[in-house]
Amino acid sequence: MDYRVRLDSFEGPLDLLLHLIEKNEVDIYDIPIAVITEQYFDYLSAAEEVNLDNLAEFLVMAATLISIKTRMLFPRPDAVPPDGGEEEDDPREELVQRLLLYRKFKEVASYLASRQEGEEPRVYYREDDGRQEDTSPAEVRASLPELFRAFQAIWAEKRAKPASYVVTQADVDVGEKMKDLLYRLRQHPRGMVFQDLFTTAGSRREALVLFLALLELVRQRQVRATQDTSFGRIRVQLLD
Amino acid sequence: MLARDEIKAAIEAMLFASGEPLPLEEIARVVGIPVEDTNGILNELVLEYNKSGHGIQVVEAAAGYSLCTKDTYYQFVKAVRRRPAKKLSQAALETLAIIAYQQPVTRAEIEAIRGVRAERMLNSLLARGLIAEAGRKEVPGRPVLYVTTPEFLKLFGMTGLTDLPREDKEA
Amino acid sequence: MLARDEIKAAIEAMLFASGEPLPLEEIARVVGIPVEDTNGILNELVLEYNKSGHGIQVVEAAAGYSLCTKDTYYQFVKAVRRRPAKKLSQAALETLAIIAYQQPVTRAEIEAIRGVRAERMLNSLLARGLIAEAGRKEVPGRPVLYVTTPEFLKLFGMTGLTDLPREDKEA
Numbered sequence: 001m002d003y004r005v006r007l008d009s010f011e012g013p014l015d016l017l018l019h020l021i022e023k024n025e026v027d028i029y030d031i032p033i034a035v036i037t038e039q040y041f042d043y044l045s046a047a048e049e050v051n052l053d054n055l056a057e058f059l060v061m062a063a064t065l066i067s068i069k070t071r072m073l074f075p076r077p078d079a080v081p082p083d084g085g086e087e088e089d090d091p092r093e094e095l096v097q098r099l100l101l102y103r104k105f106k107e108v109a110s111y112l113a114s115r116q117e118g119e120e121p122r123v124y125y126r127e128d129d130g131r132q133e134d135t136s137p138a139e140v141r142a143s144l145p146e147l148f149r150a151f152q153a154i155w156a157e158k159r160a161k162p163a164s165y166v167v168t169q170a171d172v173d174v175g176e177k178m179k180d181l182l183y184r185l186r187q188h189p190r191g192m193v194f195q196d197l198f199t200t201a202g203s204r205r206e207a208l209v210l211f212l213a214l215l216e217l218v219r220q221r222q223v224r225a226t227q228d229t230s231f232g233r234i235r236v237q238l239l240d
Numbered sequence: 241m242l243a244r245d246e247i248k249a250a251i252e253a254m255l256f257a258s259g260e261p262l263p264l265e266e267i268a269r270v271v272g273i274p275v276e277d278t279n280g281i282l283n284e285l286v287l288e289y290n291k292s293g294h295g296i297q298v299v300e301a302a303a304g305y306s307l308c309t310k311d312t313y314y315q316f317v318k319a320v321r322r323r324p325a326k327k328l329s330q331a332a333l334e335t336l337a338i339i340a341y342q343q344p345v346t347r348a349e350i351e352a353i354r355g356v357r358a359e360r361m362l363n364s365l366l367a368r369g370l371i372a373e374a375g376r377k378e379v380p381g382r383p384v385l386y387v388t389t390p391e392f393l394k395l396f397g398m399t400g401l402t403d404l405p406r407e408d409k410e411a
Numbered sequence: 412m413l414a415r416d417e418i419k420a421a422i423e424a425m426l427f428a429s430g431e432p433l434p435l436e437e438i439a440r441v442v443g444i445p446v447e448d449t450n451g452i453l454n455e456l457v458l459e460y461n462k463s464g465h466g467i468q469v470v471e472a473a474a475g476y477s478l479c480t481k482d483t484y485y486q487f488v489k490a491v492r493r494r495p496a497k498k499l500s501q502a503a504l505e506t507l508a509i510i511a512y513q514q515p516v517t518r519a520e521i522e523a524i525r526g527v528r529a530e531r532m533l534n535s536l537l538a539r540g541l542i543a544e545a546g547r548k549e550v551p552g553r554p555v556l557y558v559t560t561p562e563f564l565k566l567f568g569m570t571g572l573t574d575l576p577r578e579d580k581e582a
Contacts, residue, residue, distance in 0.1 A: 012356035109333035115396040118318035121311040122397025127430030148576040149363040151508035253466030253484035258491045295424030309424035316421040
């Protein structure tokens with residue numbers, strides 16, 4: 001496989017999914033979920049360098065994809081109707097709606113870009129002439145929230161930098177990570193936020209292995225992952 | 241007291257010189273005549289500039305009145321603009337697109353649509369003056385609501401949010 | 412080819428939207444008609460705007476043609492061009508944020524965090540009285556230490572450095 005695309009070149013998991021749908025020329029209303037999920041994981045593994053902050057977002061989607069795939073393979077038993085006993089919906093429905101909505105705003109974004117560039121009819125306001133600007137020296141204004149935002153921006157950047165790694169073969173294995181996760185979850189009886197599980201991961205590879213370990217624990221029913229709202233935080237908890 | 245003709249000229253000068261849209265009330269206060277009379281003069285100005293033969297127009301948006309070019313002549317104007325605004329990143333454009341259509345909108349709502357965290361992007365758009373905070377949503381956590389600013393309209397050459405394409409027109 | 416009326420309108424739009432005076436030749440080139448004809452249209456525009464009833468005018472200077480307000484309406488223009496106190500730049504805010512949270516701090520420390528040279532920014536903040544020098548750090552080279560000033564507190568409406576927001580309060 002030759003995926004020479006950087007994960008960073010996608011705006012996020014939805015952008016990557018749209019790319020895959022387009023590349024495979026499949027119907028967005030009838031996504032072959034197994035194929036797309038596989039390719040999605042291929043992208044994650046092929047990415048050479050990735051910002052860990054972003055990786056969490058990609059992994060949340062990976063979890064969603066796997067859950068959809070599972071639901072398509074094993075429809076829920078009729079005995080346990082999910083909410084209210086309606087007929088089982090297409091498990092892909094919600095994802096499709098999200099993709100459609102995101103695609104709409106992506107289109108608006110490129111429309112805005114062409115307006116900015118003057119490729120579409122548009123009005124122009126006066127250009128501030130530089131002459132007016134530097135005549136008044138001292139008066140400046142600023143606000144405390146602005147200062148704090150600047151502070152956060154700087155530190156976020158600083159944190160982001162060392163979090164970016166070129167993948168080296170580290171000796172992390174799934175079994176090790178499963179033990180690790182169980183240990184950490186025991187420290188948090190009320191559960192942990194999915195993203196927070198990854199803050200200790202030193203590399204993309206380690207994060208991936210951690211993710212696989214989590215999936216295995218979910219499969220073995222040692223751990224439960226819940227999400228209240230679509231795209232809300234995923235909470236991970238020990239099952240006793 | 242100025243003659244009516246001169247008040248009109250003064251208003252034209254004010255619209256030209258102000259870097260931001262001017263609210264009707266402020267114009268009335270500065271020229272020192274009642275708001276209704278000011279409104280009448282502004283309507284005259286709007287009509288006069290709407291005539292062909294003029295390449296500029298007086299437009300009214302939520303924030304007030306301003307002068308801008310007519311969109312018909314965009315290619316000529318583009319050719320003489322000296323300081324093209326810096327291109328925005330795809331992430332910035334997508335975030336702005338969502339805010340423009342869904343405003344007022346919370347950070348969580350933006351994140352739900354884009355699927356990625358929005359905090360840093362919102363800070364940077366706030367710093368550029370393209371969006372502003374507009375109170376809080378009355379739901380648990382009282383999250384901040386974001387709206388676009390007149391600066392946003394200016395950057396994308398719109399006279400109002402109605403210039404945004406609508407679903408039915410597009411697609 | 413545009414009608415004469417439309418060329419005139421296009422020129423008006425160009426003069427309005429350009430931040431700098433436009434040379435006759437450039438205008439002619441952009442609208443695509445001979446220089447003499449362009450000159451004729453510009454003269455018409457000059458005369459029309461000179462009429463009373465207009466607060467703006469077309470003027471010709473060495474550098475070219477431009478639109479500006481008439482001197483007569485100076486008072487009105489001044490009233491709306493409330494020179495908005497200039498916003499501090501993002502770079503200045505970031506530098507101030509580092510100094511505020513890490514003070515006393517050396518230039519090298521600031522540069523290490525922001526990843527860019529800080530000398531000019533520090534000079535400008537010193538000149539504005541927002542930061543001050545506070546002795547030297549006892550390390551090789553004895554670099555100057557910077558701290559924020561009471562003026563800084565005033566600008567951000569704080570009564571003391573304890574008013575600085577802390578990370579844990581947010582998120």
